[in-house]
Amino acid sequence: MSLVYLWRRIHLGRNPLARGSDRVEAAIVVFGVLIALLGVPLAAAAGSEAYAAMMERSALETASRHSTTAFLLEDAPPARIGVDGTPSTETASVAARWALPDGRFQEARVASDLGASAGDAVTVWLDESGAVVEPPVMPLDATSAGIGVGVGVWLAAVTLLAAGYVLARCLLNRARWAAWDREWERFGQGSRS
Numbered sequence: 001m002s003l004v005y006l007w008r009r010i011h012l013g014r015n016p017l018a019r020g021s022d023r024v025e026a027a028i029v030v031f032g033v034l035i036a037l038l039g040v041p042l043a044a045a046a047g048s049e050a051y052a053a054m055m056e057r058s059a060l061e062t063a064s065r066h067s068t069t070a071f072l073l074e075d076a077p078p079a080r081i082g083v084d085g086t087p088s089t090e091t092a093s094v095a096a097r098w099a100l101p102d103g104r105f106q107e108a109r110v111a112s113d114l115g116a117s118a119g120d121a122v123t124v125w126l127d128e129s130g131a132v133v134e135p136p137v138m139p140l141d142a143t144s145a146g147i148g149v150g151v152g153v154w155l156a157a158v159t160l161l162a163a164g165y166v167l168a169r170c171l172l173n174r175a176r177w178a179a180w181d182r183e184w185e186r187f188g189q190g191s192r193s
Helices: 003-010 020-064 139-192
Strands: 066-072 091-099 105-113 121-126
Touching: 020 139, 091 121, 105 121
Parallel strands: none
Antiparallel strands: 066 091, 066 121, 091 105
């Protein structure tokens, strides 16, 4: 839908029945649509910035973390089944052991799916000092964050514009009702004469 089409649909032209408040309301709608359209590149820039920051974090974490296979030393708590019959995606902290590059073994508590048994293999992420850390941010996470930020910024702007329109419409309606009251008052005085 083009702006010209939109303007023609709401433009009141020389209609003698159009009040000044109707023209103001039409201008607010056109202005709001223009601002919403101009907000798309700004939201895209915010999303791009978030994506770049997450990709930088991903590169740093990928360079400083590595994965290894650990084996659980104990059973994890039993899995929970949801009301809809699907298993829970919760994790529990369970003791595990893995081999270090120098041949020694290290033990620590790691996150494991509920219902896992002793001896099951799990992937553990370690930092340069050998401490257990979260997995690095993946490029797909960065993409999701960028899209989420961009869409979120644009939706927030559109929500504010819509709230501004609703407020303006309420104020304009109040002015219209006051004008109607004055007209009825004048009409009532004219019929008494």
